[in-house]
Amino acid sequence: MAQPVVLLGAGRGDVCGEFPLARIAAAHPVLLVGPSPPAPWARPHLTAHLAADPADAERTAEALRGHSPGGILAWSRAHLPPAVRLAARLGLPGLPYEAAVTCADPSALRALLDRHRVPTADPADTEGEPVSAEAVVLDDEVRIVALTRTTPGPAPARRPLRHSVHAHDVLLHNRFLRQSVERAVRAVRLTHTVAHIALRLTARGPRVLDVVPHPPGDLIPLLVERATGVDLSRAAAALATGGLPDLTPTRQRAAAVQFAYPAVTGRLAHLRLDPAAAQEPSAERMVLTRRPGDPVTAASHAEVTDRLAHWVTTADTPAQCEKALRRMSRHLTAMVHPAARVHAA
Known part of the structure; x- marks a missing residue:
């Protein structure tokens, strides 16, 4: 039987979270940890909801007693440090704590990337096209499984109006973009995780905007799966439980x-x-x-x-x-x- 996966920070956001949650639930029993009950759309995919504050690793570990979880997954930036602390307390795989803390703080992340001379862009600067690399980090290997192109909305919010993924995107063969992604991943010292690397394509080349070491939102996992056949959500669950994901493309759409x-x-x-x-x-x-x-x-x-x-x-x-x-x-x-x-x- 597959090992249960503990999710921190899932089940209360918008309905875009249902697809990745369903994909994880298809492979693992899912234990949701959070102080509030899950939204109705999340409940069919959960084995149990444990009412606990993820920030309190000791009490959360106690609440999980008897459930024998095999891995911990953060569902949001804020839950990265609690997920790492809980994984360490339970002896489960997880990100380095410093990496989780850095990625949870945009200012600290920007400072770290600058120290490592990774080309970055100011989020307030709108020059160039926003894209993101959907990557899987396996030891020292960084596999970019898809590129997401984003159309932003009107200023000043500039919320995404559209995301698109193409299995044959020419950017997949852009060595400068690939180098930027690999340098960002190594600067943060990410290991065994799914990562969403946001970039901006400028006249000076790709510039890194963000590094997010958990499955992306906005239905991007659905787009990647429909375009390439690669399941980012199940890949994240496999890595969280110490396994190796299947990253074989089966679609070209x-x-x-x-x-x-x-x-x-x-x-x-x-x-x-x-x-x-x-x-x-x-x-x-x-x-x-x-x-x-x-x-x-x-x-x-x-x-x-x-x-x-x-x-x-x-x-x-x-x-x-x-x-x-x-x-x-x-x-x-x-x-x-x-x-x-x-x-x-």
Whole structure:
């Protein structure tokens, strides 16, 4: 029987977390640790929920007594140090503690990369195209299994509007990008982990924005799996339990996701998905993520929780995915009552 995997920080975010959680649950019993009950979408994939504060490694270890976990996985940046402390306390595989602490602090990460002369970009600088390398680190080997291209939204929030993955992306053969990824991984001293390396492609070459040693969000694991066949979520679980993941590509396609944001700030009055969306041949899924009556913020200042819906397409090429995304967008209608303006007396 597969060893249970303990997740820290999962089960309360948006529904984009359901796919990776389901993939892990297909291979391992899943124990969720957190002070709050899991969201309804997460419950079918959990073997148990343990009400404990992950920051308290001693009490969390006590709560896990009798469950015999085989590995610990962090689901967010903030949970990286607690995951490493808990893994060390239970004698399980895990990142070096210094690496977890550094990756949990963007300022410390930037300082470390600069000390190691890894080319970095200021997150406030919007020059160049944002991309990310979806990598698996095995001892000294860094395997880039996919590249994610991101279309940002309007400033100043610049939340992602779209992500796309293509099994034959030309950037996979860009030696400068590969060198930047490998230098970042080695500077942080990552080992045996799935890593999401965010970069910006500038006129001076690739510049590293972030290093995230846990499965990425925003349905990127779904896109990678649909485009290449490589399952990042199960790879992360395999590494967390001391195993070796199967990274053999079995598909050569393209996949993309688009997110819908409100045009104005106010209260959502109407949100409807035309059932005809299901007839789109390239459609993977189309999901509403807010309800009428919810307060929402316009895209220029939105948070991830302000997204109204998302839809995923798969096709042979990125151009075909983009056309399908545009077609699917026509099936969504939304209306927001603008927030009342408050005038100073």
